[in-house]
């Protein structure tokens with residue numbers, strides 16, 4: 130089956146995806162023609178620069194002494210031609226750099242973003258803001274690749290050419306730039322360790338700052354509600370101050386190198402004039418040769434003076450490169466070159482076999498040796514106190530995380546052997562706080578649908594109760610929502626998230642407290658409508674609501690990540706009746722949860 134990968138490129142889901150090459154060097158290599166053209170242009174521009182200094186030398190040495198006006202006109206015309214070519218070439222070079230930059234930008238950006246979407250959740254470390262800041266680093270890499278200062282690298286080999294020409298026309302004058310070159314290079318290199326450290330620290334500080342910004346802006350209402358403005362403002366101020374201090378340190382060292390280079394460059398020109406006067410008096414060099422040498426000395430040292438700036442930017446770019454490379458090195462959920470199993474049809478059996486799971490930053494296991502089989506078409510509720518591991522069951526059954534120990538199977542296939550796209554066609558999950566996205570209600574409902582149609586949307590919206598509040602609106606399903614579904618109530622948002630899941634014809638439906646934000650009436654209606662819609666699909670339902678148990682025939686109870694009861698609904702519920710007091714506070718409709726359940730009450734379909 131052929132589809133489109135998440136980065137938009139066509140791919141074959143079921144056959145090994147081809148290895149796309151290195152995310153950065155692969156893209157740079159693809160632009161080798163452009164980089165070759167840029168280098169060629171730089172070479173010719175340097176040769177033109179040589180021409181202008183030789184022109185001046187000829188004027189002083191040949192034209193003025195001989196009053197050769199015709200030669201002057203001819204030489205000037207030639208020079209004008211050179212200048213026009215120089216101008217055109219520089220414009221062309223700028224254009225090529227721009228086009229190559231855009232292409233690399235587009236390719237690298239797409240690769241990085243596509244990879245971010247494929248990173249297993251357990252590998253995502255740090256705050257969302259810091260993570261986003263790392264992803265954005267590719268922009269500074271692009272800026273470096275396409276910066277004019279990169280052209281200064283190409284100019285470096287021409288330093289030798291300019292020195293050679295000074296040697297030919299100015300003889301001993303070449304000593305001045307020959308001594309100045311190592312001085313300028315040394316100034317640039319000496320500050321590098323300090324600049325590298327500043328780049329490292331600056332990168333970390335920028336991540337922290339971005340983290341605070343994203344966390345605050347993402348939950349502005351919550352920040353205000355919790356009166357956390359002062360705390361967030363202090364965190365922001367601290368991170369801004371830290372970054373500013375690091376930037377100022379970095380600026381100091383790079384300015385030092387730049388000013389030193391400029392000092393040596395100007396000193397060299399003064400020295401060459403000073404020395405030149407004696408050589409002219411001796412008759413060793415002509416005035417024209419002296420002037421040409423002064424110009425060439427400036428030209429030879431100019432790219433070197435840029436080395437300090439260039440190395441500073443190189444440090445930042447290297448830092449960005451390393452950060453993204455670390456990100457790209459994280460194993461993606463879809464591994465290139467791997468063959469996935471294909472199951473066009475499934476029965477819908479979910480098996481947890483000795484599953485233990487600890488979150489990457491979890492202090493203790495969220496699940497310990499959890500085992501059960503949910504048969505095709507079976508409807509099962511998962512109950513338990515808060516933090517007992519119910520949502521973790523949902524996340525593992527949907528393949529969002531892989532178990533630390535044991536296996537989760539769909540029919541008889543380990544979920545990890547199925548391509549994530551294939552898995553999501555068979556298993557649909559409604560997560561707790563399932564988010565909506567900016568766009569229309571229609572976009573949100575049909576977001577993941579393989580074959581989107583109004584008919585399917587309306588059917589799902591009817592069951593989820595979306596139609597009850599959207600059907601009467603003028604814009605209806607085209608009403609625009611803000612980020613995270615802004616513009617709707619919590620219950621309405623939840624209904625849309627439910628409709629999104631119900632659009633899918635997946636055989637297995639896993640739901641995590643799907644009615645938590647609904648009122649009793651909406652919930653009752655939902656249960657009534659969902660029951661016939663489910664048909665022979667498998668259902669795993671996490672709930673705290675008693676009325677939702679209407680949908681299921683079997684109940685699994687979790688406590689501290691362990692399955693402590695598993696059996697027919699009536700049996701398990703009656704066993705739980707004693708400790709109802711432990712159910713979430715003040716909820717008359719709350720489903721019972723265990724206070725103490727020392728042993729498994731029933732063992733239907735359980736695996737240990």
Ligand SMILES: Nc1ncnc2c1ncn2[C@@H]1O[C@H](COP(=O)(O)OP(=O)(O)OP(=O)(O)O)[C@@H](O)[C@H]1O
Nearest residue numbers: 488490491495513514515516517518519520521522
């Ligand atoms: N992203 C996470 N990182 C680290 N630990 C987590 C994470 N999510 C959950 N946990 C921990 O895993 C355990 C099980 O959490 P889980 O969300 O599965 O509980 P739950 O039974 O669904 O709770 P609730 O009824 O409150 O939704 C808890 O101890 C929780 O602290």
